[in-house]
Amino acid sequence: MSLLVDMMANSLDAGYAEATARRAVRGDTGMNKGPAARVLAIVGVALIAMILMVAAMKVHAAAPQAERERHQLVDRIHTDEDEVDALQDTVERLRGELDAVQELSLPKGAQERVKMLGLLAGSEPAEGSGLKVVADDAKEVPNTNGTSDPRAAEAAANGRILDRDLQRLVNGLWKAGAQAIAINGQRLTSLSAIRAAGASILVDNRPLAPPYTILAIGDAKPMQVEFMVGSDGRYLRGLQEYGIRINVGTQKKIKLSPAIGTVLRYATVPGAVPGAAPTSSAAPGGAPGTAAPGTALPSGKSPSPNASQNRNPPPSASAKPTASQIPTPKSSERKDKQ
Template sequence: MSLITNVMDHSLDDGYAEAAARKKSQGIEGGLPKTLRAKLGLAAGLVLAALVVTVGAAQARVAAPVVAKERQELIDRIDRETAAADSLEGDVDKLRDDVSARQRAALKQSGGSTEADLVGVLSGATGVHGPGVKLVVNDAKEASTGGDGTNPRETSGFSDTGRLRDRDMQRVVNGLWASGAEAVSINGQRLTALSAIRAAGDAILVDNRPLVPPYTVLAVGDGERLSTGFQNSADGLYLHALEENFGIRATISTEGDVRLPAAPSVIVRTAQPNAEKTEKGTS
């Protein structure tokens, strides 16, 4: 009985139990060491990651020509539309000149006086030329966009971005008017009593048309007097301070003859001529 009992209690050889305990103590489970299993798992993960990157790169390579083609088509479309807009603008300018010429001819035939011509000059409806000044203002050489999109001039009155702002251009123009300018244009755009100088981001707009630096300001008037008066005015000193402190570049010169175009459109929707003056003028 003792032999049968011993066989039943020890059905598995003690040597197998010792071998199993030894493998467990050495970190071997299921026939493979834990470290080897970890390395195999890492290798499998790297292979999977490489496969994903390869597939993504292949898809990007396939899609790149399509994106480039669409981009080029968009650029070509913009170029065509820009050329068409420029052509239409040229036609409008020609028609406007023709209308102005016909108006002047009609006024002369109806006994129009020089007062009508003066009104056209002062309102900007008529192109003018004569002596004056040429003021070229440009951003600093190392101009930046300001980063966060805020205007630091809201508090200090100046800018640390090196870019000319709309309020700077407003002061330049107002200084020229105050110094005796009779007509002013910026980059070929005639200013009138209805003109507005505003900003859209870093761009300066004149009557909703963006300007590209450098900004060329032409003013008709007594050249020497206009130049001296502007540079000695508060607005001229303001521009000089921008040059000294923020690298804004500006040059002013007197000109024997500057030509300013007529304003694109001078439309008055509310104001009307004085009735009494009209009656006196027609009597």
């Protein structure tokens, strides 16, 4: 206890006190107040002030340059977007001219076959009843802000829609009998791909933002039942456990635009006469010469009243595994999505 009291009463060590007393006796204050010392002090202060001034001038000069470069980049982006829109308008105009020429040059049966092939390939607009699936991130998705906290990263991934989730939903709709599908207005074809680029989801290299609205044309009620009672419906309910918002409902009328940049390709039998019409036009899952029941027809057409029970929908390239091969989402699976 006495040691603590001594430390509080005499905070300065005795040796320092003796040295200070000796310097006071000699008249030595420890500071050189001669002319040379004052000159050095002035020079040092001037150099520091000059360095600070030069640094401030450089920062001030660099700020307008960075702002100009930013504005130039934004202007380039807007210009490129305008060019893309103009080219898209040109594509639509040429597509309309091509359709008009086809209607004049092809016989009636060939026109219907070309429209049906274009519908299945995604190059023709589609219209009919179907399902509407809206998937959105959890209401409060944690923002990691670039931190490396694994718990924050895991929580952010669990509450966010990922590319594999959209792949699973799309493949489930194909399996349930969908004839045409679009995500946020982006029509899917057999060549479509759903990928992730950082935190963004790309569909055919086009970035999409949540909420993700999936429109699927087909026989609405049977398709909804098939989708919800199967493994894909269980996967959907598993996503909801993480706070992801999912809404599934039927739509009496859905219109889907054609896929952008899709070119209708076809194959011919080796040795066949070019331009010769085939003897039958069998649609997938249907009898020769007839469209598959329940198939979505081009805009302005009506689907067959009988729903198809055995049609195998065109597989989507947006997901590599089939829907039945992926287990329901568990904690370990959501962790692997980061």
